[in-house]
Amino acid sequence: MTTNGTQLVDFNSQAYSFPSNKIQKLRSASKTPVILVACGSFSPVTNLHLRMFEMARDFIRFECTDDFELVGGFFSPVGDAYLKSGLAQAIHRVRMVELATNQSKWITCDNWEALHKEYQPTAKVLDHFAHEINEARGGIEIEGSTERKPARIALLAGADLIETMSSPGVWAPEDLDHILGEFGAFIVERAGTDTSAALKSLEKWRKNIWVIPQLVSNDISSTKIRLFLRRDMSIRWLVPDLVERYIEEHGLFMHDDPNGPAPQDKEQSQKDRDSPNPSPRPSPPRDVVPGKA
Numbered sequence: 001m002t003t004n005g006t007q008l009v010d011f012n013s014q015a016y017s018f019p020s021n022k023i024q025k026l027r028s029a030s031k032t033p034v035i036l037v038a039c040g041s042f043s044p045v046t047n048l049h050l051r052m053f054e055m056a057r058d059f060i061r062f063e064c065t066d067d068f069e070l071v072g073g074f075f076s077p078v079g080d081a082y083l084k085s086g087l088a089q090a091i092h093r094v095r096m097v098e099l100a101t102n103q104s105k106w107i108t109c110d111n112w113e114a115l116h117k118e119y120q121p122t123a124k125v126l127d128h129f130a131h132e133i134n135e136a137r138g139g140i141e142i143e144g145s146t147e148r149k150p151a152r153i154a155l156l157a158g159a160d161l162i163e164t165m166s167s168p169g170v171w172a173p174e175d176l177d178h179i180l181g182e183f184g185a186f187i188v189e190r191a192g193t194d195t196s197a198a199l200k201s202l203e204k205w206r207k208n209i210w211v212i213p214q215l216v217s218n219d220i221s222s223t224k225i226r227l228f229l230r231r232d233m234s235i236r237w238l239v240p241d242l243v244e245r246y247i248e249e250h251g252l253f254m255h256d257d258p259n260g261p262a263p264q265d266k267e268q269s270q271k272d273r274d275s276p277n278p279s280p281r282p283s284p285p286r287d288v289v290p291g292k293a
C-alpha cells in the first residue's frame with residue numbers, strides 16, 4: 001500500500017482513507033475554523049490526552065471568541081519507526097486511540113502517520129491534514145451556506161513538547177518555521193515544565209502559539225501507566241475503560257516489552273493465575289515517578 005509514493009504498513013489490508021466524518025460545520029461564517037492535531041506516541045493513550053482536547057476547546061471558546069471556532073480534533077499516533085522506549089506496536093496504539101475516541105462527536109484518530117514505515121516529521125503530518133482538509137475537500141462547510149472556508153490546522157501539544165523545540169538537533173529549523181510560522185500550536189501547560197522558559201527561544205512565532213493553563217492539574221503520563229502495569233497496579237480511571245480492557249486482552253505493557261509477553265511467558269502467567277500458589281507479585285513502587293518520568 002502506498003500514499004504519495006511512500007511505503008505503508010498494512011493494517012489488516014485496509015486501504016487508507018482520511019476520517020473526515022466527525023469534522024463539524026462552521027457555525028459563525030466570520031470565524032476561522034480550527035482543526036487540532038495531537039501528535040505523539042500515545043503508548044497508551046490516557047484520559048489526560050483526551051482532556052487536552054477539551055481544555056483546548058474551552059480555551060478557544062472563551063479566549064479566542066472573535067477569531068476561531070473549533071471544528072475538529074485528531075490524534076495522530078507516530079509510526080513504528082519512532083524508536084522510543086516503551087512504544088507498543090503502532091497497530092495497538094492506533095486501536096486504543098480509536099477505542100478512546102469512538103464516543104466523541106468531534107475527536108477522532110487518523111492512522112496515516114502510523115501506517116508509514118518511515119518516520120514522518122510533524123511538519124509533514126500537518127501538511128497531510130492541510131492537504132486532506134483544505135485541498136482535497138476545499139475547506140470546512142459553513143452552516144446554511146454552500147461555501148467552504150479553509151481551516152487553520154494547528155498542533156495540540158503539551159509544554160514538554162514545545163520545550164524540545166529549543167533543544168538543538170531535535171527539530172529541523174525549517175520544520176519549526178513551517179509548524180509555528182504557518183500552522184501554529186496550542187500548548188497545554190504541564191507540571192515540571194517551565195512554559196515561559198520554553199517559549200523564550202520561540203519568540204518570533206509567539207503570535208501563533210497559544211498557551212492553555214491546566215485549571216485542574218493533571219500529570220498522568222503514558223510512562224506512569226506503563227510503570228503501574230509492570231507492577232501489576234491498577235490503571236482504572238487513568239485511561240478509558242475500553243483502553244484498559246484492550247491492554248488486558250492483549251497483555252500489553254505488563255513486561256519490559258510493551259507489546260506483551262512472549263508466548264511462553266503468556267502460558268506461564270496463565271499457569272500462575274490458575275495455580276493455588278501463584279508466584280509472588282512485584283511490590284508496588286515506594287515513590288511516584290518523579291516529574292514526567
Ligand SMILES: Nc1ncnc2c1ncn2[C@@H]1O[C@H](COP(=O)(O)OP(=O)(O)OP(=O)(O)O)[C@@H](O)[C@H]1O
Binds near residue numbers: 048157222
Ligand atoms: N500530563 C500532561 N500534561 C500536558 N501535556 C501532556 C501530558 N501528557 C502528555 N501530554 C502531551 O501529549 C502529547 C502526546 O504525548 P505522549 O504520547 O508523549 O504522552 P506522554 O504521556 O508524555 O508519553 P510518555 O510518558 O510515553 O513520554 C504531547 O504533546 C505531550 O506533551
Ligand SMILES: NC(=O)c1ccc[n+]([C@@H]2O[C@H](COP(=O)(O)O)[C@@H](O)[C@H]2O)c1
Binds near residue numbers: 039084120123175
Ligand atoms: N522533528 C520533528 O518533527 C519532531 C521532533 C521531535 C518530536 N516530534 C514529534 O513529537 C511527538 C512527540 O511524542 P513523544 O512525546 O511521545 O515523544 C511525536 O509525534 C514526534 O513525531 C517531531
